[in-house]
Amino acid sequence: MFRAHSIYDRGTPVNGVLREWNDYIVEFETTLSEADRQQLLDDYRKVLKPLRGNVFLLSFRNFVGHTIFCGQPYTVSSDKMSKEDIHDMNRFISSRIALLPYYDHNPVRSYWAENAEEEAYRLHQWHLLREALFREWEGATLQDWWKLIDHDPHHRIDNEVVSSPIWSVRTVYPETLEGIAKHPETWVPIPKSSGLSLTAIAGRHTMQGQAYFPATAIERINRLTFDTAENRMMKLILDQFVELTEWMADRLSRDKHSIYGKFEIRDENKKIQDELTELLMSGWVQDIAELHSIPRASTVLLRKAGYRQWYSFYQHWLLGGKFPMPEDWIRTLVDTRDIAKIYEYWCFFMVTDKIERIWRGPPSAILRIEGWDESGRLTQGIRLDFAAPNRTLSVYYNKCFGGGQQSYSQNYSPDISVDSEGRWHHFDAKFKFEESPSGVKAAKKEDIDKMHTYRDAIRNTETVWVLYPDSEPMPPRFHSVNGSHNYDAGVGSIALSPNNGEGLTRVIEELFSI
Template sequence: MTSSTFEILLNNKSSIKITLWGEQSDENSILKIDAAEAFENGEAEIQIKEGLSYEYQLESGYSFDSHELIKTSRSNSNSGRIVPNIYVGTISFDILNEERQKCGVLKLEVRSVKTDYRGDYRMMLEDITEKCTDLILQHSSPVTQLLETDFEQDPSTLYQRFAFIKSVLDSEEFKDAIHKIVINPVTKWMTVEAERDIRNLKRFDSNVMRQISGSSNRINIPEFHTLNQKGILRTLPQKINSYSKKESIDTPENKFVKYALESFLDLVGKIKIIVDTKTRLHSEAAILEDQLEQFLNHSVFKEVSRLNTLPLNSPVLQRKEGYREVFRAWLMFELAAKLVWHGGDDVYSAGKRDVAKLYEYWLFFKLLDIVNEIFNIKPKGLDQLITPINKNVIGGTLGLNLKGGKRIAIEGTYKNEIRNLKIEFSFNRSFSGKKEYPSGGSWTKDMRPDYTLSIWPEAISQEEAEREELIVHIHFDAKYKVENLKELFGDDPENDANEENIQNSLNKEKEEEAKGNFKRVDLLKMHAYKDAIRRTGGVYVLYPGKSNEPYSKKGFHEILPGLGAFAIRPDKANDGSLEVKQFLNEVVRHFLNRASQREKAAYRTYDIHKDSLSDEVHEPIPEAYGNNRSLMPDETFVLVAFYKSEEQLKWIEENGLYNLRTGSNRGSLNLDCGVTSVRYLLLHGNNETKTARLIKLNDKGPRIFSKQDMVLKNYPNPRGEFYLVYKIENEVEEEFKDKIWDITKLKNYQTGRGSGMPFSVTLSQLMKAIVKD
């Protein structure tokens, strides 16, 4: 157990001590960072880790006010436990004196277990801002952009709007853009006018000649000068206005950059004034204000005058490196300042920095881009993401409707020459456990994966596709705190399992569970989605790992059904999305295969369960294994057929054949699957309604014999032109021996002259006609 003692400055400038003990043996569970580093990152100096527990001890006479993350000791009010759970960010605990009056504040920074969460947080927020800007700027955007913002109108959303703005201005891309501009600013050649002594002129043009002849402030030309002697000129102007070209940085584009920086600075300054000086928002605004002032103090901007008009159509702003990034940042800034994110409270309300929740939101946009690219669709429903708030108010805000627990569904159609498919990408889609089969939903409790990709044929509705087993759901779940596959699947998911390894792995898991670490929960959750949600084709974990090697387990022989994991992370150079794209490309090829095993299995499921009732068999029949593996009572057919004489029965037994006439005459039958794929033959004679003559047939199916073929086989008196002939294989299984069947109990049996008509029944139906003793 590690411990650290810190001094806390109270309101009266005195100080008290607090001691923290980390309950886990983690050397970095309690840290105190430098004040400059804390200020730069907008954090508290004393830092602890999420997911861990800490004991604390204040000096006697002091205690903490009640707080959801504090459990005060019953025996001593100045001690207890701090349990941050999954909270990440700055938390403030009010310190009370003996009179229960507030006398100070303890600020703790709860760090994420991920060491690089600061950079991840900043980059993901920047990406979300950029994506929202793209959506707002789309031609089909339902709002008119008014580039004015009044932060005082809605102080409850102040921090989350500032977080958007900060993500734009605090990015490395923006800083690099300013650096490129100041070292290589755009210039233009300007004509400069200056008065010069006429004696210093070296070049004469028409403008100079006009000034020589007409300018005032003239001096006399000496009498001995040629011009005077010849009477051409007697006086000359003392000064001449000359014009020259000079390179200047006072261009419209540089004026715009200066204007943008001043706009940023002005707005950040207003935020700083509005908020309490003790809040994280104030400190972060101060950091950003200082950074912007440094940019504006560069010598380049001292030579640039004020902007009169916005040069929005300037090719330099739209294309030149550095300028285009600032121009885009300005657009993002203006729009982000107006954007209210309804899910923002989940990420950064009250000083929180829930990087895991932000990762979940960030992945939504990443997956949306991937789905649009792979399936080449123009999605419907994007207008659900950005909607106007207070439409009737000039300068009204915009809402980003991305919030945990709220479903967003984006739908499109994938067009292909082989087949057209409907695609739906959902965030937080719920699968109800209250819907009965065959409706979509869960078999048990309600389930809600983070993201669901649903695919079904274009020609039918999603509800119909659910009923007919024609839809497939692929689920993705975000796990920011998973760093590698070992955490999720064990030491080496590819190694062949043996009993010893399995036992060792399970023993380790039991030890971890005893310590309160439930790493297996994420894996079990994957299986829960796969097994509980109807028509699930695959479940995949998304985590911000460094490896680009995906882990995928195919359920059988094809890409679906399956389980797996993909590393996808906030990284400008390589975010891991390529591997997800490759996976979805395989999914596309899989759906274009019209003879896939998954399609067959889906049809079998539909065919089996389309009727609520099925035949029951409570009689002994052969076990379905080995050569009899396909012996399914409802799909095994028996031909109930007639022999007309003892002579024909003798021929059947001697030749191992049984024949049926074909054609349109009486006694022939339709060649349906119940006739062509029969597995058994039940023979009966004239006036014989109870029979034990069950014969097993060759499973290769019947053959066609001509009348001449039957003559060569010594068939007695063949009258038909063609015959359907079955080959008798061998004796029936033990379970069927000594059984007698009453054919009058069979559904298709006919009385009178029709009693000799052949007909087929399933084995399930046949077993109901057994004659009981």
């Protein structure tokens, strides 16, 4: 609903662009009734607070992206990271999610009841489809892989036996002669003046001096068809993807204002729908029938470029709800666009990616974990296990260390924890920093203090690190409890952003090299 309003930042009018974690004053031009005020607070309950009369406090907190407020479009940006870096983080997280190991499955179609957990599954599928269709799947986008299919769609030659006019028959087969002999009803009279009446076949079939000649004959015709099991599979995949976008459109229409980036998601969903509709309009797709069984052993689906990538993505897509991942991950990525949480997830995958590189292999297992956090709430996390000859290592996201057992005092849950042979190293992602008068960025003092708490309280902890966003290639800062220059035991901080990962690489290599 459009409501005329003005937004102010410390008394200065704002047009179009807002900042995350900034408080704005909103003043509506017309007097609001009590019902109007209540409707506004219901519609924008996550971002709007009443002050007095027609004046409200507006804050999008950690949300970054495009939105519409009272009928007006706005972009919420971050001062800590560029739009391009945020996109890079999202793409990296999506690629890592797509490559995580998963459990054995039967790739058949599933239907979901509408509940919170299963909605997260479908959101995960939608997110995977968006990333693969427009960004990357196995080295290219699904759009690009479709171009290969469209250039050379799989086909077969069907050999049909048909009855054709006699003058169009080009090749005589045994069944051609047999049909002529056995079906006199296909013969028609011909004038005596016709040259056909003088042929041997006409001369042998005369009745009362009337010559007859076969009007039709049986022949074999080779027909090219695209109606193959593989192409039926492609059409099924497209239809199911379209159905998912219809589900998303319906979800957005039902949930009017509680999703921060609803309008951005709506535009992305429409873009996906349009692209899928265009693919379904490919000429060779039009006459393809319905698929009745999946051709799992097809060499075309398993090997032919284009088909192989679409089929492998489809199998992966069917597993949208099978990943043992916390459900709030996908809601954050799709719905809330919470930049601080996205930075946490990205940091987790950056740590695991660098460990993969020095261990020369992906994780051998992934598990969902649960625990009680520092506020006594039940939380979910994940664990990735790595294995090498004579050594193991586990990387945790959101592991809870229980008070009196794994912790000397109360519960603690660092963002990222690495168990290396029973010794712990923790990394806490903080989407904030302090800046000196000269412009040098550093982790905030209170965050370093929290790392000292982790270091002292969590048993068997050797090092603890703050990760903070900074594109300047600053060397890691480290305070060793032993006074050494190595990362042996102590507290440190690492500047980490999409174009600045050298510091984390240096720390990971020293701590976890095989």
